[in-house]
Amino acid sequence: MARKNPSTWYLHSFKTDSSSPGMTIANLFLYSNTCDGATPDCAECVKLQLQCEKPNADYRFLIHSRQLPNSCEFATLSPCIVLTDVAPGLPTHSHRSSSYAAATGSRGSADLQLGQAARLSKLSPRAALEDPGISQFFSHYIRTIAPWYDLNDSTNTFGIIVTACALDFPVLFRAIIALSSSHWLKMVGSSQEIAFAFYAACVEDLLKALDNSPNFQGEYLAAACLLQLYEILNESIQGPPCHLLGAYSFLNTIHVDLSTWNLAQAGFWNYLREEITIGLASIQPVRIGKDFSHLRDMITCETIGDDMRANLITYILARLVNLYSAFNEARIKGDGHHWIDEHYADWTDLRADLTLWTENLPATFQAFSTAPKTGNIFPSEWLLKPWHVSALQYAATAEILLTLSSPELQNESSSRPIDLVQKLTIRICGIAFTNEDLAATLNGFGPLLFCGRYLTEVDHRTALETMLVNFGKPTGYPMEHNIKQLKDWWTQSSYG
Numbered sequence: 253m254a255r256k257n258p259s260t261w262y263l264h265s266f267k268t269d270s271s272s273p274g275m276t277i278a279n280l281f282l283y284s285n286t287c288d289g290a291t292p293d294c295a296e297c298v299k300l301q302l303q304c305e306k307p308n309a310d311y312r313f314l315i316h317s318r319q320l321p322n323s324c325e326f327a328t329l330s331p332c333i334v335l336t337d338v339a340p341g342l343p344t345h346s347h348r349s350s351s352y353a354a355a356t357g358s359r360g361s362a363d364l365q366l367g368q369a370a371r372l373s374k375l376s377p378r379a380a381l382e383d384p385g386i387s388q389f390f391s392h393y394i395r396t397i398a399p400w401y402d403l404n405d406s407t408n409t410f411g412i413i414v415t416a417c418a419l420d421f422p423v424l425f426r427a428i429i430a431l432s433s434s435h436w437l438k439m440v441g442s443s444q445e446i447a448f449a450f451y452a453a454c455v456e457d458l459l460k461a462l463d464n465s466p467n468f469q470g471e472y473l474a475a476a477c478l479l480q481l482y483e484i485l486n487e488s489i490q491g492p493p494c495h496l497l498g499a500y501s502f503l504n505t506i507h508v509d510l511s512t513w514n515l516a517q518a519g520f521w522n523y524l525r526e527e528i529t530i531g532l533a534s535i536q537p538v539r540i541g542k543d544f545s546h547l548r549d550m551i552t553c554e555t556i557g558d559d560m561r562a563n564l565i566t567y568i569l570a571r572l573v574n575l576y577s578a579f580n581e582a583r584i585k586g587d588g589h590h591w592i593d594e595h596y597a598d599w600t601d602l603r604a605d606l607t608l609w610t611e612n613l614p615a616t617f618q619a620f621s622t623a624p625k626t627g628n629i630f631p632s633e634w635l636l637k638p639w640h641v642s643a644l645q646y647a648a649t650a651e652i653l654l655t656l657s658s659p660e661l662q663n664e665s666s667s668r669p670i671d672l673v674q675k676l677t678i679r680i681c682g683i684a685f686t687n688e689d690l691a692a693t694l695n696g697f698g699p700l701l702f703c704g705r706y707l708t709e710v711d712h713r714t715a716l717e718t719m720l721v722n723f724g725k726p727t728g729y730p731m732e733h734n735i736k737q738l739k740d741w742w743t744q745s746s747y748g
Contacts, residue, residue: 393432426454470515532698562643630682
């Protein structure tokens with residue numbers, strides 16, 4: 253009798269969602285980890301005498317995609333949606349190391365460990381935490397992951413509120429374990445059965461919540477934000493971003509009250525920063541989801557904290573990423589001049605917002621020292637808090653985007669202001685190298701990857717490449733493909 257193979261969700265077909273431009277519905281069916289998708293019998297499963305699982309119903313996931321890939325192209329990517337739903341005792345391949353054993357120090361057969369992962373993902377949070385491995389991952393979230401999400405939050409919402417809520421809110425707990433275990437296991441070089449199982453269980457819960465849960469929207473948004481970073485850290489290094497639109501979907505269904513700090517607002521700013529990272533790295537639009545034009549009134553408010561000022565520049569930058577992305581697309585089509593004429597008012601408004609934000613910065617945003625840091629070939633700026641790091645990097649990136657899409661730049665008689673772009677890029681690099689904060693480091697990948705293209709000196713390029721490699725190690729951020737793209741840009745650039 254053929255044995256069942258551990259199951260993984262693979263793409264079956266795509267179709268465009270006409271009601272949501274730019275969205276695609278992916279139909280996924282359950283196939284084995286080694287299955288090539290052929291029916292009724294796949295060659296690999298026949299060879300291994302394994303039986304593929306094919307359920308009666310398909311599942312639908314929303315994927316944001318500017319270009320519609322075919323199933324063959326997508327199937328070559330590392331699956332970003334993995335369901336490990338197996339029973340204890342299920343045979344698996346012996347070469348796969350155990351994530352459970354890596355966390356607990358225990359030894360056992362791979363099939364037992366894979367079965368434990370699926371079983372643990374279905375337990376209540378408090379019951380799951382009785383397992384040594386799960387408690388290790390939860391602690392890792394508190395110590396390491398939560399500060400990433402509290403980058404621009406002096407109240408530490410993700411470190412305090414999210415952690416406490418997760419103990420009695422399974423969806424949030426599963427998102428925490430999925431991301432934390434994935435990061436922890438990447439650091440120790442182990443396979444990720446635990447992370448896959450908790451990710452799949454959380455995705456299943458979130459899909460149900462989209463239609464049936466009017467309450468706890470802040471908690472669901474926070475869980476979706478955690479899964480979004482999980483997907484960023486685990487995406488194929490050669491494939492286009494294809495992240496689930498969970499955070500975007502929940503963002504569109506809830507009211508975010510910016511007058512009072514709460515979990516929904518904390519989730520919104522984290523969602524937006526993750527979108528900016530993807531948008532800058534791949535030059536694609538940011539899904540903002542809501543119009544917060546009234547935020548401009550907060551820029552001149554003297555009572556808001558520095559962390560909120562960092563959030564305000566986040567919103568300005570998100571809008572500028574969209575402006576530049578649209579301009580860049582028009583420029584490639586040879587329609588840049590016409591586009592600028594139509595969108596000059598938008599450009600002017602964003603220029604005014606950035607100027608107003610800069611003029612209203614308190615003295616705490618100034619570097620407390622510019623003493624050179626050992627090994628830093630860029631100018632050093634020592635800043636007080638991580639949100640000062642993120643805010644000033646975002647402000648410099650916003651200035652670069654305004655410069656690159658400025659009406660003056662389109663005038664052929666004007667000289668390209670590459671010197672200003674380089675100066676701002678060098679400052680972004682210097683701030684990143686000087687201030688050793690893991691949350692700010694992760695947040696800085698977007699600005700570094702986009703603005704780093706405009707470095708012209710070999711020493712600066714080499715230093716940035718080394719910095720990105722070193723930063724990628726503790727964060728788990730997939731750097732190989734991003735660095736390759738950066739080096740390809742330098743090779744093709746006319747500025748070097």
